[in-house]
Amino acid sequence: DAGVIQSPRHEVTEMGQEVTLRCKPISGHDYLFWYRQTMMRGLELLIYFNNNVPIDDSGMPEDRFSAKMPNASFSTLKIQPSEPRDSAVYFCASSRESTGELFFGEGSRLTVL
Amino acid sequence: AQRVTQPEKLLSVFKGAPVELKCNYSYSGSPELFWYVQYSRQRLQLLLRHISRESIKGFTADLNKGETSFHLKKPFAQEEDSAMYYCALSSYSSASKIIFGSGTRLSIRP
Numbered sequence: 001d002a003g004v005i006q007s008p009r010h011e012v013t014e015m016g017q018e019v020t021l022r023c024k025p026i027s028g029h030d031y032l033f034w035y036r037q038t039m040m041r042g043l044e045l046l047i048y049f050n051n052n053v054p055i056d057d058s059g060m061p062e063d064r065f066s067a068k069m070p071n072a073s074f075s076t077l078k079i080q081p082s083e084p085r086d087s088a089v090y091f092c093a094s095s096r097e098s099t100g101e102l103f104f105g106e107g108s109r110l111t112v113l
Numbered sequence: 114a115q116r117v118t119q120p121e122k123l124l125s126v127f128k129g130a131p132v133e134l135k136c137n138y139s140y141s142g143s144p145e146l147f148w149y150v151q152y153s154r155q156r157l158q159l160l161l162r163h164i165s166r167e168s169i170k171g172f173t174a175d176l177n178k179g180e181t182s183f184h185l186k187k188p189f190a191q192e193e194d195s196a197m198y199y200c201a202l203s204s205y206s207s208a209s210k211i212i213f214g215s216g217t218r219l220s221i222r223p
Contacts, residue, residue, distance in 0.1 A: 003156070033211070042119075042215030043157075043199055056210055091157065095211075100145055100203050102211060104157040 006092050006105035014113050018080040021108045023092030024073055029103070030096060034067055034077050037089040037107070049075065082112045115140050117202050119214035126190050127222050134185040134217050136174075136200030146176055146183040147201040149213070157199070160185075170194070195221045 005024040013019055025032045033048040047057040049069045057067070064083070069075040079086055089109050093102040116139040126132055138144060148160040161169045163176040163183060174185045183200060197218050203211040 035213070040215075043213035045210070045212050048210065093157075100147065100162065100211065101159045102149075102157075106156055 004092055004094055004103055004105035006090075006108050008108055009106060010109045010111075012111045012113065013082055015083055016081045017112075018078065019082045019086075019110060019112075021077040021090050021092075021110070023075045023077070023105060025075070025092070025094030026103055027073065028096065029094035031094060032069060032075050033093045033095075033102065034075070035091040035093065037091060043091070046077070079110075082110075084112045087111050115144075115202055115210070115212050117200050117212055117214035119198075119200055119217050121217045122215070123218045123220065125220040125222060128192055129189050132185075132187045132190045132194065132219065134198050134200075134219065136183045136185065136214060138181050138183065138200075138202050140181075140202060140204075142204055144176075145203050146174070147203075147211070148172070148174055148183075148185050149199045149201055151197040151199070153196070160198070190219075190221045192221045192223060195219060 007022045031050050034046040036044045036046055044059055046059045047067045048055055052069045065079055067077045087110055089107045091104050091107045093104045095102050118137045120135055146163045149157050150160040151157040161167055172185055172187045174183050176183050197216050199216045200214040201211050
């Protein structure tokens with residue numbers, strides 16, 4: 001297994017543009033998490049899914065952020081419109097139920113100018 | 114509410130010196146605690162978890178419920194230990210909602 005796969009690895013965009021980040025979890029994992037990493041705040045949990053259903057989105061900063069998981073092998077995190085303060089590394093991670101060990105993707109580094 | 118606090122953003126020690134990365138948590142139930150590590154150009158990965166009671170790469174961490182702490186320790190630091198370390202917490206009864214502290218960058222000086 002190639003592990004959790006994220007795309008794009010790097011994205012540079014201008015303020016106001018729509019950004020879509022993608023994630024393919026490890027096959028057989030029931031949980032999928034989206035985290036945001038910044039120097040100031042470290043790793044913040046944005047949202048997580050269990051069996052494709054969003055369980056807790058309380059970490060999503062505002063309505064500009066949305067996440068979907070249409071099937072067990074794909075999830076997206078969308079920012080519309082993007083702002084410079086959204087610049088960060090966005091990580092996707094997946095896990096089996098009840099093990100607690102997260103497997104992370106390589107991250108998507110977003111820069112909003 | 115769940116909360117994980119890592120008070121040090123940066124910790125710099127000499128090779129061969131002892132290392133202690135601090136982690137405090139707040140949680141009303143039974144927590145499960147983890148340490149994750151991110152080496153340069155590698156993915157964030159699990160280092161150890163308290164229920165395993167293992168020593169990984171010479172690191173150990175003991176859960177102290179009285180002090181609500183889960184400090185990571187190593188008696189003799191090595192240069193390859195330089196990395197970003199995150200303490201994390203989840204509910205023992207469920208693997209869901211794993212939250213992380215803000216991280217500590219450990220730098221080992223030769």
